[in-house]
Amino acid sequence: MSENTTVEIAIKRGKWLIDYPAKTILFTSLIIGIILQSQNIITGWTIIPITYILPFFLACLYWCITITKWRIWAFKNVRNVHELKKRAIQERLIGADNSIYEKFEIKSQNDHKEWELLKSKFDKDDIFQNDPSISEQTIIYYSKIKNLFQTLLGFCGIAIGIYLTSDSNNIIFGILILVLGIYLCYKEFKEAFNTTPQIILNDKGIETVNTKFYNWENIKNEEVIRDGFGKNTHYYLVYDYPNGKEYLKIDDYNTNMKILNKLLILYRGRSVNK
Template structure:
């Protein structure tokens, strides 16, 4: 086992070799059915068959392909805990107790390999300090992102008012006005908010909601993803004595990946100081 593959590269390969073919089979088969129907090669009921056939083909491929990817990925990645978490979050694999796991196609050889690979979970993930990270990081709302979203909501508000005044689209106009007004006000507040949302260094973490906590008080700190597709949201979470922090970070001036890097780096630096 070379274990030279990064988690992100393994996940990208998983999407490429598993999810992309699944998508092609799931939607490509009905498209082929519609084309054949247009050419009068199949009867009308053939469309329903093509949808069913596409679903079965996609599921069959996933059941086989995910097993092969899982074995390859966990053989070549060192941090298997992080890999498993991200693979579940990004819809590559299911949680351990999911019924869908029972539909995976595994040969006896695959089962033996996976049994050996499960031993890797007995070891903790290993992370390196990023020396380019400054002694302290202060995270704010993103001015650019929130300004852009405010403009979109403001245009919705104007459009809604226009519909109410100039047309008979009262229902749609009212919905558009209320949506634009509510979310536009929310985005404007974030644009004007200059307060630090997260302050983090080698001593600990302070957020807009929670007073300063030292690393000795903090545990289970991580960035998690909830939802899927257009409804995906990222959160920064951690536990501390008698409490729990959960901050939605999508509107902050930092990406989830960079925040993960900060958390790990400052935790490593703290551990070095107290050895």
């Protein structure tokens, strides 16, 4: 059994094999269905099942078949299966244990046997792989680039709001847009000039703007999670500490889920090795 594949390579392959093709199948089928509907090739009661239900069914069927193939390949060829499993759940390639997603995976009898054999790999701890390019301490602040982009959106909202208020038919809607634009500008300006560290990470422990410093031995279940879908997707740093739980939104910080999860693994690993 070769175990030379990294977690990052396995996740990328999963996205190219499962995630991207499934989305392509979904949107392509929807477009084809809408075109057929517009040309009156499909009419009447067949519109809903062919145009709107079939695309989701095809995409789900593709996922149900390919996820099993990827899961067996990935966990067979990656040494650090605990990290791989956590990353795959975070990236929504697979579901958590006993979740509804897991129940929909299509497995042959051989797939079941192979997966049961691979489960024994979870009895071993992951091997720590240090990254010398990461400094002894990482400090995370508000992102100036994100602040600038959001500020520009705020100014656009102000301009549109002023324009709409000049029309008596749109004055209420214009005032609403204007207020939202002003609020967004105020919020982003405030964050842009906020020089307080939001998260501090090192091999001793972690501290956030909301929670005092705790050593790694007093922290459990640390990870960055994704919550919501589409435009309502947000990312949170979560971990348990004595008598409490951190749940810090990181959307506006100069980091992301992938980077911060890597840092959490790295600094805890350095702490254990010391």
